[in-house]
Amino acid sequence: MTLSKRLLIFVPYAWLLALFLVPFFIVVKIALSDYAISIPPYTPTFDLSAGWAGFVDFLSKLDLENFVFLAEDDLYWKTFLSSLQIAVIATLLTLLVGFPFAYAIAQAPSEWRPSLVLLVILPFWTSFLIRVYALIGILSNEGFLNQFLMWTGLISEPLAILNTDIAVYIGIVYAYLPFMVLPIYATLDKLDGSLLEAAQDLGCTRFQAFWSVTIHLAKPGVIAGCFLVFIPTLGEFVIPSLLGGARTLMIGKVLWEEFFSNRDWPVASAVAVILLLILIVPIVLFQRSEQRLREQNQ
């Protein structure tokens, strides 16, 4: 490898090092520290002036205490499991809503499609936080949804949606829908219409053709969309804390509380490290499936 090539490759690695690995090791280091009433709120802290002996002393004070604590306190286990459950269900719900969306856009006349795609990503033009706040206005007991349902006479009492898991699901589906729609649309848009006709020609009904051709060929987009929704949802903090109830257990919310309410940075860091380890699995799977797709399309 020539020097210039090495240099070229070095640049992204340097970015990765600076923006990901260094902060990650800092977090790991904090996770191995102990809680202390000081600034910063943990001990030991790294002190270069103490020299080699100071460094050895520093290392000897690091331990796995926080991880042991997390393993023993079943609150954290439950939170991880409940996050996982919410993320899986929310991803499936988003898929259920997103697929017809993407399909409808792909079926629209070609001159309409760019505008429809633009509409899908339009919400990104306002702040995420504001959009979630807006949902409070819609979902609360006096919100638009309940007012509307009561006006139509479908219900007589307002439905308690806000501060429940249902509100969290609605929030996630709403906020992450574009991440599901866009990759699915991208695969459906490329789909050659004559494939469906070929399937019908060979004996499929319209529905069978849709099932055996469209769904099959949309798979890569579906997989990409699911990962793009699942990965950020697992650590989602804003939606469960604004829309969820006291009993909505999500790891992002616990993280926030440990950091800012309890000021227990070491435990919070340990939670963050575990979250990251959990996320590595789907991320690696995602990369693998993307890789396979690229090879197929070569």
Place this chain on the structure above:
Amino acid sequence: MSNNTPFAPWNDEAAVPLIQFDGVSKKYGDFLAIDNIDLKIYPREFFALLGPSGCGKTTLMRMLAGFEEASAGKITIDNKDMAGIPPNKRAVNMMFQSYALFPHLNVVDNLAFGLKRSRMAKSEIDGRVEEMLRLVQLQKFAKRKPHQLSGGQRQRVALARALAKAPKLLLLDEPLGALDKKLREETQFELMDIQEKTGTTFVIVTHDQEEAMTVASRIAVMDHGKLVQIDTPDRVYENPNSIYVAGFIGDVNIIEGRVSHLAGEEAQLCWAEGTSDIRGMAGPKIQKGEEAAFAVRPEKVALSVQEPIERNNRVAGRVEDIAYLGNMSTYYVRLENGNLIKSQVANDRRISRRSVTWNDQVWLSWSDTAGIVLPSGGNPS
């Protein structure tokens, strides 16, 4: 079918057609894509639809396959009215212009796709797929995905897939469009071979007249949604019924004039001051005294230095250009009245020995039955 009578069910009053179009039209909005077509196609025929791009060939095929409904008229296949019958309920299979192979399935699964929808036993399906692979000589590629195949191989998979369900009728929409010339020619013969072996009725769409001439038992020439002529390849070539057909199939010389004599099969055309009238066969729909055009193929026009006094049809001119094509040469001869006539001469001598060259005065001549007098108008596109 016995071997000593030629295959020509269209001349047989008692023959039962497989496909029948009765006054079929197709409109897309206000646009008339198919204009009142009557057509009969017989079992075991290799029927070619020929015409320029946009004349309605694909539309006609798609109506047979069941992807389009006729706006008017009736289509019957095997004596059954096809109105409202979806593609999956027709004993018709189509080989698509783009091949439409399923990219997520390998060759075997592509071939088995249709068979799996027809309650066939697993072992039977395997046998049929094997048979199809052998038919198109793709046994070695059974496990490949479409993207791992060459254009010619894909085309053969598409053909095998369309044949796998043993349809009564196979539709081929420009099946060889994506292949290079040499592969095209080979594949044309393969297609004829396969058609013969399977006994399936083929309807092929093409815009390549040579291809149509090579493979077809009959050719239908289309123009703007109408069928202009339906005939065997040799009759379409030798007896075109209009200048449009004459010009669309092969090369042709056109001389315009007025019918001066008409008697049975013979016609004469008065075409220029001070020349004798051209004699030719009488085409359809010409009238004495009316404007008409004489059409003659370049290979039927002889070229000589001496005046060929034994022939009635002879004209003098000057060689303006010579196109050397290897096996033959085309001489472009300018007549005294300004007409440019092509004469095609086989190169049976080496080039240096030939006597005629640029600017030479020459005579062109042709027999009384070499050309045909056709109604004028409807110029070749």
